[in-house]
Amino acid sequence: MRLRIRHAEGMATLSDVKQEDTVSMLKDAIRNAISLDATRDIQISGGYPPKPFNDMKMDLKNAGLRDGDTLNIKLVDTPTPQQQQPSSTTNDSTPSGTLKALKEGSVQTVNGVLQLRLIIPCFNVGYVLRRDTTISLELRQDKYMQWIQKPNSWGGAIELAIFSAYFGVEIDSIDVQTGRIDKFGEGSFNERVLIVYSGIHYDALALTPTIDSPPDFDQTRFSVGENSILDAAKQLVDGLRKSHKFTDIANFTLKCEQCSTGLKGEKGKVDLDQTVDIFN
Template identity: 70%
Template sequence: MRLRIRHAEGMATLSDMKEDQTISILKNSIKNAIDLSGAQDIQSIVYNIIDINAFLTDSFELVSGGYPPKPFNDMNATLSNAGLRDGDTLNIKVLDTVAPQQQSNTSTASSGTANTLKEGSVQTANGVLQLRGNLHYVLRRDTTISPELRKVIVDGIKNNSDMYSDTADKFKITIDKYMEWIQKPNSWGGAIELAIFSACFGVEIDSIDVQTGRIDKFGEGSYDERVLIVYSGIHYDALALTPTADSPPDFDQTRFPVSEGSILDAAKQLVDGLRKSHKFTDIANFTLKCEQCNTGLKGEKDAQDHAAATGHTRFTEYA
């Protein structure tokens, strides 16, 4: 089995994996292939498989860009049982361990500045702002309440059916179909959902797009506090302020006064660093392959047109 591995430094290829090998073996093979140091480990392995039925609803500005990533959490599952096939592409996220001396040096940053510690974090006058979990984390400090949040979305749509009916008519999808879709565990939402969460949790949600640097503020002017999230084109990551780079989550601050402009400035700098490292997916121009006929495609429009013309519904991203 031949697998392509996409990571921060580029691409690698595994040419001799077996279908009956486990995800744990795959993880170790990836570590060797990309030559991780002893202070690094693989935080996540994500299989980008596109379900066009979800992809077509991207007209609703879906968070995932139409293909929610499938993370591998069961290290004992075989590659075959995990759904991997020859030629698939995997995205990996590497977790860095910052040495104590590095932390000591960067902690002396002067007040009001933001010096880069490591990718995905910046030093501020009050601590380290860094990527931490997903959207659920900034709302409830819990990453396991996805079903509850999906119900919040459905209730929000039902309570404002007139507003969302207009949107549904525009994009040729019924509200009932959308509410059914958003409750599926692999479905991801976007602007609609963020507006609902802002109202439900009584907080401004500031979403910063890595590719463009654009900031979308949901609930702006209505609340005294804000939470910060970063959109990579595939998913959202939460931002938290921590006393040090390796502080446990118990000390995280995820809500900030809207009057505190310095924290938003630090978030912008963090995102600037991610953009320079190309830590985003350009859904308008990424390259896809139809799994059913091997046709090469570019971007979501090609995928939508191909699906409409052929009825094919499964696509994979490739480099």
């Protein structure tokens, strides 16, 4: 059985794993594959959304692993007495210095690289929920009323709240312009997904082993207790804001190509859209 391994330093492949092997044996094989010191512990998670394998005596067949599966590996350090002393951070935030901006839209974390994934604007929310770029079309047909089925209609807070309840996951939307985080389903679920709002549409955030890893290795669901991911997302968005990668919907200007009318902000666009609907 072949298993793909993704970790903070990159990717690896195990090609001689047997279904009757235990999770403990798998951990040893992974340590050897990534040249990890025997004193360092690791946490293995797999499936979708990723779930940790905590029973070291369970065989891989009963753990649900199959040939070709991808596993996420997280280093778990045993804190020393010095490390257990209170730090300057609060609310389980990431310690200073463990996050590093690599390039615009990418932040290095202890477990990989958090990246902005620009799929297709109307597919990004579906991507973080199910890693499926076709789900938005499905939801528009089955769960929305006539208005949202129009190709020029875009969802917002109401739709994100619906998605949160439907998929059983907290959705954290970070506004690039203000840095505000809107949490849909907060306190109701054990996992969260992250999206970035640019003022026009939502973009996906995904954790990947390296900055150039393909989307096949993306992780888009995270434990709500994993605050380091949220800290990395804030830093990533701070970089986008400094580069002005957002649209100020209250003050942007448009010009109608048909009537040459000058428009300001989202209200001007809405007024024009309503006028067009009347004459269509």
